[in-house]
Amino acid sequence: MAGPLKVVAAMSGGVDSAVAAARAVEAGHDVTGIHLALSRNPASYRSGARGCCTLEDAHDARRAADVIGIPFYVWDLSERFHEDVVVDFMDEYAAGRTPNPCLRCNEKIKFAAVLDRAIGLGFDAVATGHYARLRVAADGEVELHRAEDDGKDQSYVLGVLTQDQLRHSLFPLGDTPKSQVRQEAERRGLRVADKPDSHDICFVSDGDNAGWLREKLGERAPNHGGDIVDDASGEVLGHHDGTYAFTIGQRKGLRLGRPAADGKPRFVLDIEPVSGTVKVGPRAALRVGRLEASHARWCGAAPGRLMGTVQLRAHGSEHRAVVTADGDHVDVELIDPAEGIAPGQSAVVYDGTRVVGSATISATHPAGSR
Structure with a gap:
């Protein structure tokens, strides 16, 4: 897309999205900031300055929009986020799988629901603070590439985007190291310049995924309780309260009570949610x-x-x-x-x-x- 565009800047309340919005304005685009209200009860999700789902994040996003000098609105997508991301996360764990809710959120919320609404309102593109780059190939196809800063590259969680979505996307930070983004935020007078990054799942307030799943799923069949068994011998080594507390490759928290015959640690090799069986064995497996x-x-x-x-x-x-x-x-x-x-x-x-x-x-x- 060439020339000035009408752009929705998705502002999470963190430093990256604030600088991305400011850069979109500086590039000559007509920018409107929006913050996504993703929690039906913000207090039930993340607490503290973690850059995603809190009331504090919404206030930080609004203040950043004021400093940048752009209109700002809050879009309530909490119901869709709950159904498409939170419920999907619970269902996947209940089925013995290990989902990535950030990819699901990008697919279903940030680059589907938001983009659909933006296009419907007459906007041309959505700008976000993701660290990734876009290039236009010789045949006109828009290519998604890794960010310049390997340590902050977020192309993995954008791998769900289609060609049509990429044509309506802007990633203004893709060629800039994170340290320079923070310095730029400070120069621009953005109070979020030193705000900590968010690392955990946004809707798990304390980062305890297993505890959150235990609370939400409770005794939901067929995942309440089962055996932990040795994959090779079939010997029952222990018991657990729910398969949702385990992931393939997990070593800690097995509480088996006795070591393997060779003294080496055991790892989760397989999860069978229907029977409730968790199989463990050596790392080589x-x-x-x-x-x-x-x-x-x-x-x-x-x-x-x-x-x-x-x-x-x-x-x-x-x-x-x-x-x-x-x-x-x-x-x-x-x-x-x-x-x-x-x-x-x-x-x-x-x-x-x-x-x-x-x-x-x-x-x-x-x-x-x-």
Whole structure:
């Protein structure tokens, strides 16, 4: 998109989105700031200056908009956020999977609900404080690339965006290190310049995912209680109060009472929510060589067969892989095996720095198997 645009700047109340909005104004766009009210009861979500869901965040966003000199509104998307992100998070854990609610929020809320509303109101684009870059290829396709600052790159959680959504998106911070963004915020007189970043799931107030799930799911069948068993021998090693408290690759909090015969730690290898069984075993058993995935979302054309890389966690490393897309089914052969990968996680596919798309892992296969 060329020339001045009518832009909605999504302002979370943090430093990144505030500077992104200011840069959009500086670029000559007609900018309106909006804050997303995502909690039906803000006090029940995050507390403190964590940059997402609190009343304090809404006030910080409004003050930043005043300093920048742009109109500001609050859009209430709490019902949709609850259904599309919070309930999905609970359902996935109840089913023994490990979801990433940030990807779901970007897919369903920030770049679907918000963009749809913005376009309906006559806006051209949505600007956010995500650290990622957009480039226009020779054929006119808008490409999503990793940010200049590898340490802050957020392209993984944007891997759900389609070509149409990318055409209506702006990421003004993609070429700037985070330290410079904070310095810029201070120069602009934005009070959020030193506000801490948010790292945990926004709707879990204290970062205790297992405790939050236990409270929300309670004795919801079939996840209330079960056995922790040795994967190799089938021996019952302990008991638990709910499968939702475990993730594949977990080591801490198993409370088994006695060590393995070789004295080495055990890890969660598998979760069976119907029977309530959690299987544990040695770290070597966590090595994954092949993934199957579904619910693919491509940033452009589907890749067919690609020799590239995949990232399997928001802050994880890249793994060289051969990715084959056939309709909605995606097969990933990992040249570099990964550890502790669970169904429900997202596999985001890269070709160099370019994000090709993403899919949700449905099955994993041990390294060395076919």
